[in-house]
Amino acid sequence: NAGVTQTPKFRVLKTGQSMTLLCAQDMNHEYMYWYRQDPGMGLRLIHYSVGEGTTAKGEVPDGYNVSRLKKQNFLLGLESAAPSQTSVYFCATRQGGKTQYFGPGTRLLVL
Amino acid sequence: GESVGLHLPTLSVQEGDNSIINCAYSNSASDYFIWYKQESGKGPQFIIDIRSNMDKRQGQRVTVLLNKTVKHLSLQIAATQPGDSAVYFCAETLQGAQKLVFGQGTRLTINP
Numbered sequence: 001n002a003g004v005t006q007t008p009k010f011r012v013l014k015t016g017q018s019m020t021l022l023c024a025q026d027m028n029h030e031y032m033y034w035y036r037q038d039p040g041m042g043l044r045l046i047h048y049s050v051g052e053g054t055t056a057k058g059e060v061p062d063g064y065n066v067s068r069l070k071k072q073n074f075l076l077g078l079e080s081a082a083p084s085q086t087s088v089y090f091c092a093t094r095q096g097g098k099t100q101y102f103g104p105g106t107r108l109l110v111l
Numbered sequence: 112g113e114s115v116g117l118h119l120p121t122l123s124v125q126e127g128d129n130s131i132i133n134c135a136y137s138n139s140a141s142d143y144f145i146w147y148k149q150e151s152g153k154g155p156q157f158i159i160d161i162r163s164n165m166d167k168r169q170g171q172r173v174t175v176l177l178n179k180t181v182k183h184l185s186l187q188i189a190a191t192q193p194g195d196s197a198v199y200f201c202a203e204t205l206q207g208a209q210k211l212v213f214g215q216g217t218r219l220t221i222n223p
Contacts, residue, residue, distance in 0.1 A: 102154035
């Protein structure tokens, strides 16, 4: 039981490049979330999903897209990366309760 | 908008002492609160939670206190150990909401 995993762990992009971050969970949780965390700051919600095939915007959705084609996977896409998107990205899941369980994070550097 | 905040961004304590990390929230409709611990290079880890119909909840070496009158939440760590060094976040959620609102975080450092 791996819980929540994120791929890749670290990535360097040039401005304008695109990439997709993968979050995978084996807990059969309905809800999945993508956050970003900048130095010295808390977590800010980018997008989330309340179930397979659904997505919704969070606090800072601009510049990102998401998809939840399968219940166990939640993809975060950057179509045209900008230096302001340099951050650590965390995925989280939850089931019926309100506690969210986090993955180990993906560190992204945009040059 | 509604927000969750922390009184102290950093806290330094002696090993073996008790630590108290504070959090203020502004939304009286919040009905559930969580404390997370985040070690360097890792994702946040659930520590303890409390519902708004409770004033206190205890775990292993940790206690969360909720004062709804002044909208204040605290995390007490007993006999602080080096492994407790981390950033601690409080989070709140509103009744019926799908999302958590996180505070900025407090960095706890342990002096030997």
